[in-house]
Amino acid sequence: MAIDADIVRPRPVDDLGRRVAxxxxxxxxxxxxQLLHPPNPYRRMLVPDAVAEVDFTRPLGTAEATGHRALVAHRLLGTFYEADTVLxxxxxxxxxxxxxxxxxGDGLRRLREASLSDLERFAFxxxxxxxxxxxxxxxxDLAAYFEHAAAxxxxxxxxxxxxxxxxxxxxxxxxxxxxxxxxxxxxxxAMSKNLGGAFGPEQSALFKVFIxxxxxxxxxxxxxxxxxxxxRSRALQTHVHAYWNFYLAGPLATNNYYYFVSRDHAxxxxxxxAVTYAERVFAPSFVHMIETYRGVFGDDVDLHYCxxxxxxxxxxxxxTRDEILLALAERHGTGVIPELxxxxxxxxxxxGWFEQDAAAQIRWSDELDAYRSPGAGSGPARRVELTALSPFGTRSHDAAVIVTVEDGEGELITGPTAAPEPMARGDAVLVPAGRLYGMRAAGGRCAYTIRDAGTKTDPDAASDAGAVTPSAS
Known part of the structure; x- marks a missing residue:
């Protein structure tokens, strides 16, 4: 039986922006x-104005992996994926x-289903x-490459x-x-989506990890x-997505990736x-985290999780290495090894993107004084007006921008527990490409402008990932 081409042809990506809007x-x-979301897992700020700026006709490039378009896409994807879980x-x-x-409900579900595959293509x-x-x-070769990557x-x-x-x-x-x-x-x-069906002893081994x-x-x-x-030991909120406004694009993309490759069983x-690599590198990474957090907090932090x-x-x-990864390769042959x-x-x-993004945010927020008074910027200005009742949201940009308070007083927010940075009329700050920030009014109202600082992201820049060959191990 012939398959109608319309069934398998992707929807036009220029329509994706209208659907996600x-x-x-x-x-x-x-x-x-409020800066933090209340204990309600169904509401999260998607910053509709920032979404409206995004060109969805061109998929993300590697140099944009932690930028504004990536942040928008992965906030959406995370919301789509979680609607397929119980919250x-x-x-x-x-x-x-x-x-x-x-x-x-049916209304949002139809929009998600109409957009999800196209959005995954855009993001990944x-x-x-x-x-x-x-x-x-x-x-x-598989075993050698895995050990090389983990090392x-x-x-x-x-x-x-x-x-x-x-x-x-x-x-x-x-x-x-x-x-x-x-x-x-x-x-x-995400792992729970791979537990159904029948795939032998490897299924039972994966379930051991899950349980x-x-x-x-x-x-x-x-x-x-x-x-x-x-x-709680850090006096932080414990409900799901209290800190939604402060998730970065790199961590969002990493989390979404596991849903992405779990949703499609192909x-x-x-x-x-991916999960075998993650499980191997998590153990030493948490050892390093224990050392770092003990150095920062002493005994004033509960590190049971780490x-x-x-x-x-x-x-x-x-x-995951012995009973799943290598066992699947042995059982199913060389045809599956490239996918592993x-x-x-x-x-x-x-x-790597997770770490680079989080480290860059930490450094920028910590050194914010050095980004003050950068000049006026160039090009047309986008003006944003806020009151004390304006919804708070965070965003980033794909190029460095200069944020300048034009009227009233504002506060620049750069992290979940970072002290708000006061900004009076005429104050300006340079926000590098990809850095997350939010503005709120102080004293009732605030108007600020966003101008290009002249530093752009090259969407076609290549990373160092390159080709992976058996000799790479």
Whole structure:
């Protein structure tokens, strides 16, 4: 039977902007005046004005991976993916039943389903450009490449180095912790999508990893529960997406990637490569995190979550490598190995973006005084007017901009616990490309302008990922 070409042809991407605009303009996603989101997992600020600026006709380039278009796309994707999970507020549904019905209801579901595949293509097509798995791969080549990739991640993460060097290391450490909250409060949700079906002993091995994440059915031992203990020890909010406004594009993209390759079971082997890499590198990374956070906070932080992962992820690293990754390659032959390798390479690349983005945000926020009074900027100005009741949202730009207060007084917000930066009339600050910030009115009203600072992102710039060949190991 012939397949109608209309069934498999992608929808025109120039229509994607209209579809996501209809979604983001729903009142669930237009924000609240507070910096933090209340305990309501169905409402999160998608900054409709910033979404309207995005050109969805051209997929993201690698140099934009932590920029404004990426931030918009991955906020949307994260919301789309989570609508396929069960989110219930810890305090009970109660008065939020209307939001629950709307979030999961037919109207928004139709918009999500009409947009999801196109948005995934927009956000993740760059992976095909960046990673080229070539050559004839054997199981031995796969094992060697995996060990090579994991060994490269053995040192302290770039973010942890930035925390240790910061003038305000506690603020920097909180910024990093909030990035972990994106996954830490809904941990293993993407993995759950790969547990169904029938694929032999490897399925049982994957389930062993999954059930560890859920504390073997004991809620107090569940990883999300012990992550909340760490947040509480830092006097941070523990409900899902309290810090939605402060998630960066790199961490959002990393979290979304695991949903992306889990939603499409044709990408199953890609997922296995990625999760095996992640489980291997998590254990040493949490050892380094323990050292850094002890150095910053002493005993005034609960590191049970980090200690658990430093222990259990060493075990998970062995299970995923021996009982899943290599076992699948042995069972299903050389035809699946390139996809397993691709998953390893993609997880490595995305993990690098996570770290680079978080470290750059930490450094910029910590050194903000050096970005004051940068000049007037160039080109046309976009004027934004705020009152005390204006919804608060954060955004970034794909080129460096100069933000100048024109009337009233404002506060520049650069992190979840960073002190607001007062800005009076005439004050200006340089916001580098990709840096996350928000403005709010102080004293009732504020008007500010955004002008190009003259530094642009090259969307065609290449990363160092390159081709992955058996000899690369």
């Amino acid at each position: 209809a979604f983001t303009n729903d009142n669930l996603f237009t924000g609240v005046p 219930l507020p810890e305090q009970g549904l109660g008065a939020l039943r209307g939001d629950f019905d709307r979030f999961y 097509a760059l992976l095909d450009d960046e990673i080229d798995v070539t050559g004839a791969w054997s199981v031995a 490269e991640a053995a040192g302290p993460a770039e973010s942890l180095t930035a925390i240790a060097a910061a003038r305000r290391p506690q603020v920097a450490a909180d910024t990093y912790l909030v990035q972990l909250a994106l996954d830490g409060l809904t941990e293993a949700s 560890d994440e859920f504390g073997y059915g004991v809620h107090e031992a569940k990883h999300t529960t012990i992550f909340r203990k760490m947040l 990408s199953f082997f890609r997922y296995i490569g 200690e658990e992962h430093a222990h259990i992820d060493a075990h998970h690293g062995r299970i 390798v691709r998953g390893i390479a993609e997880a490595r690349l995305l993990g």
